[in-house]
Amino acid sequence: MSHEMLRAPAEVKYADELDYLESIDDGPKPFSWRLSPKMVRLFILGSERSDGLDREIPQKWFGDRSFVERSIVTLASDRGLLLIGDPGTGKSWLAELLAAAICRDSTLVVQGTAGTTEDHIKYSWNVSMVIAKGQSRESLIPSPIMTAMERGVIGRFEELTRATSDVQDALISILSEKYVSIPELDEDNIVFARPGFSVIATANSRDRGVNDLSSALKRRFNFVRIPVVTNKKSEAEIVRFRTTELLRRHRIDLELPPSLLDVLLQSFADLRAASAAATSDDERLESALSTAEQIGVLEDAILHSHFFGDRTLRAETLGRSMVGTLARRSPEDLAILNKYWHGVVEPRSKQEGDHWRGFLEGGREAIDTLS
Known part of the structure; x- marks a missing residue:
């Protein structure tokens, strides 16, 4: 049934x-x-x-x-x-x-x-x-x-x-x-x-x-x-649980690389910290940056990869999906994300490479498109 x-x-x-x-x-x-x-x-x-x-x-x-x-x-x-x-x-x-x-x-x-x-x-x-x-x-x-x-x-x-x-x-x-x-x-x-x-x-x-x-x-x-889940281990469990359900419901055979999940969790943690330190609403994303929104970002990336990509989830797609999902106000949210991409994601891509480099490129592309 x-x-x-x-x-x-x-x-x-x-x-x-x-x-x-x-x-x-x-x-x-x-x-x-x-x-x-x-x-x-x-x-x-x-x-x-x-x-x-x-x-x-x-x-x-x-x-x-x-x-x-x-x-x-x-x-x-x-x-x-x-x-x-x-x-x-x-x-x-x-x-x-x-x-x-x-x-x-x-x-x-x-x-x-x-x-x-x-x-x-x-x-x-x-x-x-x-x-x-x-x-x-x-x-x-x-x-x-x-x-x-x-x-x-x-x-x-x-x-x-x-x-x-x-x-x-x-x-x-x-x-x-x-x-x-x-x-x-x-x-x-x-x-x-x-x-x-x-x-x-x-x-x-x-x-x-x-x-x-x-x-x-x-x-x-x-x-x-x-409370909002801030423990990375618990948050990762929630995201994996919901993503598994999503893949089953859509009958999609696609692997979620653990390192890409780490990128997603870390980027949300970074943005939450920046939001907490902001002194005005214009410096905060309109998004609540909740676990549910992380799942939304991942769902968007998975479906895009399945229908328009090579059925492999890539960091570039995750970066584009994250910007597309979180940029609700223009130009305020775009300015906040642009600052984060230049100030945090870019240095991290040079230090850690791999997925962060692709995440940087995908996010930049989405910001440029929406600007």
Whole structure:
């Protein structure tokens, strides 16, 4: 089934693993959870030899173990979970994995935007059915959150701080009272949350001031702050994991040279350091320079090499892809990248040669083209 989808949800993609873990799981399970908290953690962080399993469970989210454990404990309580951090830190991926492991459904999602309304988290109406038969439970269209309440499973709310205060206020009553009233109906007009219902929300820490959370809403959530991955070993693992998935999905047989991955990781580390030392926004790239953006650079380079190159990933292609991906403002971002290429990449290419030399040439070519 998953091969027929452009992107299969985690519960479909890892169905065999989840079936296996469920079959051997004898731990206590909160509410209607499909897996015990220990097995949820194992599914997300991967198995170790000491776990004594008959098969290996690969690691799917790379971050501090305590973040995962705190998230699981929160969902076993009656509080919502808010994952907050910079763009590209894996908040949404962690939320999806948690929902997949706990209830085998990660698709009950509301996307927070300026256009998100109260209907998106409560309910709306099938207009044609209302005209024909009047308002009834049959003509009511439940939101993903209401569906999660009725089933006793996890509902997800992406980019909570992008939703307006009215929408956030509606969520307060759901998290507090655990029911939604439907005043348009005379009978059967309350939907109560079943045991196991909870909400995982994500928020971008760079969105402060867009629609700040009220103190009342904050009290309904346990916060788990996901930091930017700065450890090179962890970052390399994440990039390799995602790149392997990309190659498998596109059915591309292409090798990622470790030395080229080192170039990518080092260049992002350099640019992050320069951004941290900058004194104004004009001296910082608009890009958040996250791990997700590294993966984006690599994906662009891999696909370009596969379709327009000789199916070999080269440093020149990586340099062009990096400039093309990160240069979002003109001329500010181009000026920053040009300074980096001349001040850091050029000297390094003379000292270390090989891939850095090709990276220098590809980046210069892209900067000249875009200037």
